[in-house]
Amino acid sequence: MPPGGPDRSRRAPSGRLPRGRRLVGTMTTVRIPAGWPATEEQARAVQDELRGRVILDEPGPPVGEGRVTGVDVAYDDERDVVVAAAVVLDAATLDVVAESTAVGRVPFPYVPGLLAFREVPAVLAALDGLPCAPGLVVCDGYGLAHPRRFGLASHLGVLTGLPTIGVAKNPFTFAYEEPGTARGSSAPLLAGEEEVGRALRTRTGVKPVFVSVGHRVGADAACAHTLHLARAFRLPETTRRADALCRRALKETAA
DNA sequence: GCGACAG
């Protein structure tokens, strides 16, 4: 190895060179945890056991103060690769404060109701790689709104102890009445008679997002945070940032 | 039994 570090004169074929901003922050390699569920039955048993540890009676952090972190995951199932990203924003300005990514092998197939077993190890690693405390964690998916009331946001909350909420793009199997057309309008997300979340309109006249409580945050606060984070677009800035980062990291991992 | 089903 010549002085000055790796040889950068060798170039990938033109056009395959990553353009744009370089990845910043840490890039962790994830191992599938020992004892990670291998079957759907085992995974459901884990959910049934951990569900009792969810905390639902805390109001959660104040809106617009401290830090808020978005987490998301991208896949290349062909290559058995998963990349997670965690992006920390200043809650007042929504400026990016820190970023972290993690790469690993896909630990579980996609099964509705068992999404967390696919995403959690990589997300935990991405959170671990952050140089600062995450504050409130906003997940791409559900928390309480789940067949066994223990979705991704609940799972991540219990494992980390952090306050979490889930903001999903689809109603999953749940029912809801169309909320009012104005930004800020909401309607209950229902599992039969039980309210498990809210359909929340973040942009006037645009399809709502589906908010549910994860861990240590109440439903009203979860919606207030979501509205605060989704000023210019339908989705919260946290998930937009995390989504963009893990996709970019996935592409640059393949190359 | 059949279909639906966060990402």
Next chain:
DNA sequence: ATCTTGTCGC
């Protein structure tokens, strides 16, 4: 989630 071109609009 991912596969994918152009297209309409600010």
